[in-house]
Amino acid sequence: MNGELIPKLKDNISHIKQLSGNSSDLLVNEFVTGGVHCALLCCEGMVSTSVITELIFEPITAIEAKKDSKELFHYIKEELLLSTDRPEVNDYDTLFRLIDSGFAVLIAEGMRTALAFGVQGYQSRGVQEPSGEGNIMGAHEGFAETIRTSMSQIRRRLKTPELVMELMVKGEKSRTDICLCYMKDRVPQELLSRIKGSLDEIKLESILSTGYIRPFVESQRFELFSSNGTTERPDVLCSKLIEGRVGLLVDGVPYAIVIPRLFCESFQTLDDYAFKPYYATFIRWIKYMAFILSILLPSVYTAIVMHHPELLNSTLLMILVEAERKAPLSIMTESIGVLLMYEIIREAGVRLPKPMGGAVSIVSGLIIGDAAVQSGLISTPLLTMTALAVMSGLCVPELNPPITVLRFSFLIAGGIFGLFGISLLACAVLVNVCATEDYGFPYTAPVSPFKKSGMGDTAIRSGFRKMQNRGFTVEEYHE
Amino acid sequence: MNKVTASQFSAMLLLSDAFALFGFTGRMSLFTVGAFSFGIIIQFVLAMLLIRCGRTEGKAVKWFYMLYFVFWGGVLFNMQWRTSEAIYIPYESSNGIWGKLLISGLIALACLYISSEGIKAVSRASLIAAAVGAVYLLIVAVSAARNADIENLTRAESNMSFRNEFIRSIAMSGGLGGLSVLAGITKGSPYKAVEKYFIAKAVMTLLIMLTVILAVGGIMKITDFPTVTAAQVSQPFSAQRIDSLFLIVFVICGVFSIGVQVSASAYLLRELYPAFKHYSSSITLAVMLLTAFLISKTDIYGTFTAAAVILALLIVPVFTAIKNRVKAGA
Numbered sequence: 149m150n151g152e153l154i155p156k157l158k159d160n161i162s163h164i165k166q167l168s169g170n171s172s173d174l175l176v177n178e179f180v181t182g183g184v185h186c187a188l189l190c191c192e193g194m195v196s197t198s199v200i201t202e203l204i205f206e207p208i209t210a211i212e213a214k215k216d217s218k219e220l221f222h223y224i225k226e227e228l229l230l231s232t233d234r235p236e237v238n239d240y241d242t243l244f245r246l247i248d249s250g251f252a253v254l255i256a257e258g259m260r261t262a263l264a265f266g267v268q269g270y271q272s273r274g275v276q277e278p279s280g281e282g283n284i285m286g287a288h289e290g291f292a293e294t295i296r297t298s299m300s301q302i303r304r305r306l307k308t309p310e311l312v313m314e315l316m317v318k319g320e321k322s323r324t325d326i327c328l329c330y331m332k333d334r335v336p337q338e339l340l341s342r343i344k345g346s347l348d349e350i351k352l353e354s355i356l357s358t359g360y361i362r363p364f365v366e367s368q369r370f371e372l373f374s375s376n377g378t379t380e381r382p383d384v385l386c387s388k389l390i391e392g393r394v395g396l397l398v399d400g401v402p403y404a405i406v407i408p409r410l411f412c413e414s415f416q417t418l419d420d421y422a423f424k425p426y427y428a429t430f431i432r433w434i435k436y437m438a439f440i441l442s443i444l445l446p447s448v449y450t451a452i453v454m455h456h457p458e459l460l461n462s463t464l465l466m467i468l469v470e471a472e473r474k475a476p477l478s479i480m481t482e483s484i485g486v487l488l489m490y491e492i493i494r495e496a497g498v499r500l501p502k503p504m505g506g507a508v509s510i511v512s513g514l515i516i517g518d519a520a521v522q523s524g525l526i527s528t529p530l531l532t533m534t535a536l537a538v539m540s541g542l543c544v545p546e547l548n549p550p551i552t553v554l555r556f557s558f559l560i561a562g563g564i565f566g567l568f569g570i571s572l573l574a575c576a577v578l579v580n581v582c583a584t585e586d587y588g589f590p591y592t593a594p595v596s597p598f599k600k601s602g603m604g605d606t607a608i609r610s611g612f613r614k615m616q617n618r619g620f621t622v623e624e625y626h627e
Numbered sequence: 628m629n630k631v632t633a634s635q636f637s638a639m640l641l642l643s644d645a646f647a648l649f650g651f652t653g654r655m656s657l658f659t660v661g662a663f664s665f666g667i668i669i670q671f672v673l674a675m676l677l678i679r680c681g682r683t684e685g686k687a688v689k690w691f692y693m694l695y696f697v698f699w700g701g702v703l704f705n706m707q708w709r710t711s712e713a714i715y716i717p718y719e720s721s722n723g724i725w726g727k728l729l730i731s732g733l734i735a736l737a738c739l740y741i742s743s744e745g746i747k748a749v750s751r752a753s754l755i756a757a758a759v760g761a762v763y764l765l766i767v768a769v770s771a772a773r774n775a776d777i778e779n780l781t782r783a784e785s786n787m788s789f790r791n792e793f794i795r796s797i798a799m800s801g802g803l804g805g806l807s808v809l810a811g812i813t814k815g816s817p818y819k820a821v822e823k824y825f826i827a828k829a830v831m832t833l834l835i836m837l838t839v840i841l842a843v844g845g846i847m848k849i850t851d852f853p854t855v856t857a858a859q860v861s862q863p864f865s866a867q868r869i870d871s872l873f874l875i876v877f878v879i880c881g882v883f884s885i886g887v888q889v890s891a892s893a894y895l896l897r898e899l900y901p902a903f904k905h906y907s908s909s910i911t912l913a914v915m916l917l918t919a920f921l922i923s924k925t926d927i928y929g930t931f932t933a934a935a936v937i938l939a940l941l942i943v944p945v946f947t948a949i950k951n952r953v954k955a956g957a
Binding site for chain 1: 630745749756883
């Protein structure tokens, strides 16, 4: 498809149709203007019909006779100014890429080049509130699927020439637009060049979500937690860019990849910076606690009840003994069963059509849950612990996948070996988390390696008067 | 090997010291505190000497340290076996030979994974583990102090001479051998890192020992593992007993201190024999477990271990001195 354009119009059109496999959505409008035979090519559904009619057809068909097609092209390109984005096309590869991106391409008799006009008009979801990163006092605007819209959302918030957005195309078949965003005065140059190097390694046929790219920009070792993150909020991405990080936008995906991502950032939200520091600090510690509870609560409960009942005071012990006495299964089996049930219900709730979500909640929460307790299959304290653990996990939605797997792993370790098993697994998990790093940025910074300067936005949330003098960039954490 | 910070350096060595103190057997008194304090001063002087002479790259020295780390790892495994008799590890017949083997196997498995992630990851994790351990120690210390009897300070009597207590303090500091490897990969001044570590070690040793004496001074004579008993008798929460919580800190300290020995010896094995690159940690661990089995009937905190520790601290300065003399002679 890299061949040069054929100058003879009829042959050119036939060749284009042949290359496209006579695809039904390729529209070819032949006409004569300025005394030259031309054709306007576009993809149905990708262009705005009204824009084409008003801004392309009307002015083009009104052109007076020209000496030849070369003069006609010169006139259209240099004097008519039909659209702001009007690249020149020299080969079929570019021609198809532009047509498939919503451009209208003008070819003419005797010309080895073509003119493309940006008249995109495809249907897309508009800017909406982010579904997974809600907040109270910040902007209620999330990224859109259209990459240009997402780029404009960032530019609107960072009106500085230091903000650089580099567009590139990846995916042999999908030819997906990818935008690399960074602040040229903040980003560590080594990080930038290494990310570009990683992106060059992508030889995928298609890129349909951020998940296709993320493995290329993270370490190849087994990591429980991902060293790069995603956000669907332009304001969050802007705050990361200012700290010297790199953002990656993928066309068709309303999420941006942030590189590098730190563990402590999963507990930070934009609302933290809208509230008073003391309240933000309080909320942040609630989230840290929720994270620990979400992973360890079912396993510690099981371990204590099964192996270390002496840790409980006598009143609590009697309550638990009374509750568990009626349950027919072992506590570990019960816990695994309840957690599995929750995961099945959650998965069903996510995949089902929205109108059925309510029905799922009623069936799962009221009928199954209530019936299981009433029938004595599951004890009430265990169900309470499991529900609390699950709810705690929702406080840090970004970490939900590793939390889910770790919860099961710790439960099995605690059920078999009690606190000994939990401690052993905790050591292994801790080392795995500490070994996680991306391009030399440790995931556990600023806790280990300890950076005092970073604790102002980790252990507590300092006020802006303090933070404005910090001049922080992520390079401080580089090892 | 990658660079570690001074705090991480201290944390790695402190976890090993804490683990050794948790497995302290026999009586503890103010006399023991004095001997251990003196021991720390001597260790500090020797450690500074070791740092001053730098690392010796000779094959013989590498061999020595590799064997030393394997030996100290074996001592730690052995200590874990002995102490687990006083700590309830939930496994059927956990005090029997098969139970002990299973527990050691699980710890070895955790250490194998830890060492496979490299010293950088271990050092980062050690810092967090040390912080968790410090919080636990403070809780135990505060709750023990609440129930403490000041007369226990004089009531607790040692059954060893000062010399023997001093030897024990040296023998329990086997983690110091790690200085030879860790000092070379520490960011910034190694002197400052060593200073920081010894200050923290002195504070930790005094805190643990005084807590133990205050809490169990009265029953020291009938206590096999005073530190474990101190954890059992201190009641910070309204629980019936909290010694199971001690298990968490005991396991964490144990896994990290053994993990550091595995990482260090595996690193030296790889340097000596690159062909063992993929199996260095497994080989080291297997030999460590074998060593632990072989020394299971001996006094692990006796003269032999103390001599090994002293040798680990002196071998580099001695080699350097000999080298310098040979150079001067030539």
